[in-house]
Amino acid sequence: MELGPYILLASLEGSVTAAVLALTAVGLSLVFGVMRVVNIAHGEFFMLGAVIAWFVAHSLGGNAALGFAAALIIAPLLVGALAIGADMTILKRLKYDPERTIVATIGLLYIIQQVTLMTYGPEARPVEAPFNTRLAIPWFEWGDDGFSLYWPWGLSTTSYKLAVIGAAITVLMGVWVLMTRTRIGLVMRATQADRDMALAFGIPVERVYAMVFGLGAALAAFSAVLIVPIQQAHYLMGADPLLLSFIVVIIGGLGSLPGTVLAAVLIGLSDGIISVFFSPTLAKILATLLVGLVLVFRPHGLFGVRNG
Amino acid sequence: MLELRGVNAGYGRAQILRDLSLTVRRGEILCLLGRNGAGKTTTMQAIMGLLPLMSGSVHLDDQEVSALSSHEIPRAGIGYIPQGRRLFAGLTVAQNLEIGLRARNSGPEVLDDVLSLFPRLRERYRQRAQTLSGGEQQMLATARALCLQPKALLLDEPTEGLQPSMIEAIRQVIVKMRETGVAILLVEQRVDAVLSVADHVAFIENGRKGAVFPAAELQADHSIVERYVGV
Numbered sequence: 001m002e003l004g005p006y007i008l009l010a011s012l013e014g015s016v017t018a019a020v021l022a023l024t025a026v027g028l029s030l031v032f033g034v035m036r037v038v039n040i041a042h043g044e045f046f047m048l049g050a051v052i053a054w055f056v057a058h059s060l061g062g063n064a065a066l067g068f069a070a071a072l073i074i075a076p077l078l079v080g081a082l083a084i085g086a087d088m089t090i091l092k093r094l095k096y097d098p099e100r101t102i103v104a105t106i107g108l109l110y111i112i113q114q115v116t117l118m119t120y121g122p123e124a125r126p127v128e129a130p131f132n133t134r135l136a137i138p139w140f141e142w143g144d145d146g147f148s149l150y151w152p153w154g155l156s157t158t159s160y161k162l163a164v165i166g167a168a169i170t171v172l173m174g175v176w177v178l179m180t181r182t183r184i185g186l187v188m189r190a191t192q193a194d195r196d197m198a199l200a201f202g203i204p205v206e207r208v209y210a211m212v213f214g215l216g217a218a219l220a221a222f223s224a225v226l227i228v229p230i231q232q233a234h235y236l237m238g239a240d241p242l243l244l245s246f247i248v249v250i251i252g253g254l255g256s257l258p259g260t261v262l263a264a265v266l267i268g269l270s271d272g273i274i275s276v277f278f279s280p281t282l283a284k285i286l287a288t289l290l291v292g293l294v295l296v297f298r299p300h301g302l303f304g305v306r307n308g
Numbered sequence: 309m310l311e312l313r314g315v316n317a318g319y320g321r322a323q324i325l326r327d328l329s330l331t332v333r334r335g336e337i338l339c340l341l342g343r344n345g346a347g348k349t350t351t352m353q354a355i356m357g358l359l360p361l362m363s364g365s366v367h368l369d370d371q372e373v374s375a376l377s378s379h380e381i382p383r384a385g386i387g388y389i390p391q392g393r394r395l396f397a398g399l400t401v402a403q404n405l406e407i408g409l410r411a412r413n414s415g416p417e418v419l420d421d422v423l424s425l426f427p428r429l430r431e432r433y434r435q436r437a438q439t440l441s442g443g444e445q446q447m448l449a450t451a452r453a454l455c456l457q458p459k460a461l462l463l464d465e466p467t468e469g470l471q472p473s474m475i476e477a478i479r480q481v482i483v484k485m486r487e488t489g490v491a492i493l494l495v496e497q498r499v500d501a502v503l504s505v506a507d508h509v510a511f512i513e514n515g516r517k518g519a520v521f522p523a524a525e526l527q528a529d530h531s532i533v534e535r536y537v538g539v
């Protein structure tokens with residue numbers, strides 16, 4: 001078999017990674033952009049989303065589609081509420097000081113991880129996909145009788161993976177509309193531009209911060225629910241999304257949403273392709289190298305603006 | 309009427325303002341004069357609740373605004389035009405003004421009034437704030453504060469780096485606001501530019517209030533200014 005079908009397959013796998021990564025990283029980017037908080041616990045919000053999805057799907061039992069749909073709503077809401085609670089009880093008290101919030105979110109990371117270990121346990125548990133039809137992918141060839149399509153053996157994806165990509169794109173567009181077309185987005189951007197002036201013009205900055213922190217966590221949880229039928233829920237699953245999100249947010253330009261999405265697609269696709277042809281480790285090495293290069297040549301990231 | 313009563317405030321442990329009391333009546337322009345670093349900007353930030361007060365209080369008419377949380381102070385009716393403009397970068401002229409309008413739920417007629425004071429802003433309506441010229445940015449900073457329909461207006465060096473015609477335009481707006489009964493606290497370096505508009509001048513030194521003079525008196529006797537501000 002020729003190379004083309006493999007590359008197509010790898011790109012499809014990479015697109016799923018990219019879609020989920022973009023959602024997670026946009027959450028991190030929002031929090032950093034508006035609040036100037038580096039949220040080390042972001043990966044744990046992701047993990048909690050997956051674990052809660054398992055609880056919800058498990059307790060509803062029976063119908064896989066129903067359990068999954070419920071998880072898709074309940075997990076982001078619960079995780080968002082937890083994040084808002086953490087914001088109001090911890091970050092607010094630290095006055096959102098950039099260094100102290102790093103330490104605080106590291107603490108939060110361990111608390112969430114250990115509580116999950118104590119309640120959910122160390123097992124990796126699957127959540128059943130709501131639908132999972134195998135879709136064969138056609139490839140083309142130039143035979144003796146000209147152009148023709150055929151279905152190479154093993155070249156397939158599932159309807160669920162395509163749905164993940166679709167759902168991620170939909171939610172990302174929703175975030176974009178929220179930020180650029182709504183009053184709440186306007187208030188968030190004003191707060192991001194100048195916190196003190198936002199206060200001086202009547203914007204309840206603390207409420208905006210709580211909302212942004214909740215929204216960021218909810219996005220991570222949502223993307224975890226999307227990935228959990230493919231990956232299984234485990235209490236340590238938050239590390240990779242956190243690292244990759246950081247890479248993406250730095251390459252994209254801190255706080256820039258379009259940059260974050262573009263970088264997620266770049267990293268996700270190359271991760272998929274390199275993992276299929278070589279090894280996942282090489283993919284991570286190259287991604288890290290890319291961060292280094294971007295930081296050397298464009299210190300503010302691909303889409304970054306000076307002084308944010 | 310805007311009133312500071314025995315305000316002590318500072319950054320962290322460093323106290324800047326010491327027992328500062330000021331009164332600005334409605335329809336009056338009080339100019340705050342002092343050397344660089346005397347605490348003029350700090351005074352305005354203390355009024356806006358951007359610095360915690362160590363003691364003392366700030367009153368607007370009958371309301372103790374220093375008891376409110378920071379974001380409620382502008383809603384009580386204080387418009388702030390900060391030093392260095394500090395527009396919301398990334399937002400357009402229209403969006404900057406919208407933030408101002410929303411602070412006190414001002415209607416569209418307020419926007420019309422404000423834009424008629426600064427017709428240039430109407431031409432630049434969809435442009436991003438940070439791409440405006442310095443003069444236009446100052447207009448926008450002023451317009452944004454006027455969108456609150458303030459009872460008291462704080463202006464921190466509004467003519468910094470502006471050409472004479474622009475200074476004149478800002479001056480006229482300030483005078484117009486005084487006519488409508490706004491209490492105006494003005495910080496300005498250019499003494500001559502100030503004396504023609506101000507009603508009273510208060511000197512501030514090391515965070516303490518010095519003497520207060522009627523502006524006319526200073527205009528007649530220039531040596532007082534030199535004594536306090538020194539050049």
Ligand SMILES: Nc1ncnc2c1ncn2[C@@H]1O[C@H](COP(=O)(O)OP(=O)(O)OP(=O)(O)O)[C@@H](O)[C@H]1O
Pocket residue numbers: 319322324342343344345346347348349350351391
């Ligand atoms: N964020 C800050 N942290 C610590 N000290 C500050 C801060 N901002 C100002 N100060 C100090 O407070 C004092 C008063 O500063 P302020 O900005 O009020 O002066 P000013 O009268 O407005 O001067 P200028 O005419 O130069 O604008 C200065 O000594 C300054 O160094």
Ligand SMILES: [Mg+2]
Pocket residue numbers: 348349350391464
């Ligand atoms: Mg100043």
